[in-house]
């Protein structure tokens with residue numbers, strides 16, 4: 001699933017490509033992904049003529065601020081990723097007119113496609129079809145339960161170590177228990193971190209993913225805080241990950257692989273101690289760690 005660095009990479013690229021453009025038309029073969037309004041025809045009617053005034057991110061949500069006090073929210077979920085290009089419809093599918101990465105198979109699962117006023121297109125390629133799109137009035141979105149519940153943005157300047165402790169503290173009060181990996185992935189504690197970056201942060205901080213958060217020492221928490229900022233920032237510079245479905249709006253892979261230490265490295269040698277990286281199930285997710293560097 002695209003996490004904070006991938007979503008940030010997406011919005012930065014979209015801003016250079018389609019800011020100021022107007023939605024001219026929209027097509028789908030899977031109306032169920034439009035969650036708001038319920039009817040696709042209504043969605044189509046409302047979005048036509050709307051100008052893209054801003055594109056930003058809250059957690060893993062991509063938000064297009066539109067004219068007439070509306071906002072379009074897209075959550076890419078497991079395998080969704082937004083692309084900008086030109087496609088033609090033939091034999092039941094869209095085909096990229098632009099040669100290169102956009103023609104890659106990963107970029108061909110297009111079920112939602114917007115045409116913009118200059119002929120460019122914004123497409124959502126989504127193999128698993130879990131991504132969603134919602135059209136809100138900007139005020140309703142700001143006041144929505146989902147937005148209000150989201151935890152702080154970890155890369156914002158005001159996300160100090162104290163703020164980090166505060167976020168963990170309010171959680172621990174509510175649930176009393178929580179393994180550190182689960183806590184890091186909870187969008188209502190800190191927004192934007194998922195399976196990949198929680199594994200990477202904990203490997204760097206030398207913390208076992210199953211460690212009870214309430215039992216972590218102050219130095220452990222300081223390390224987690226430091227590497228959390230560090231890993232997310234580095235991945236944005238590298239334009240996100242490259243080993244799953246994520247692609248940038250140009251259809252290209254990111255380069256986080258070059259510094260990936262734990263996630264999906266089971267059976268490989270830990271680059272720090274040469275012990276073998278292990279994969280263990282945590283709920284329905286996998287977690288990857290070095291049993292020697294990350295002791296419980």
Ligand SMILES: [Zn+2]
Pocket residue numbers: 270271272273274275290291292293294
């Ligand atoms: Zn190790």
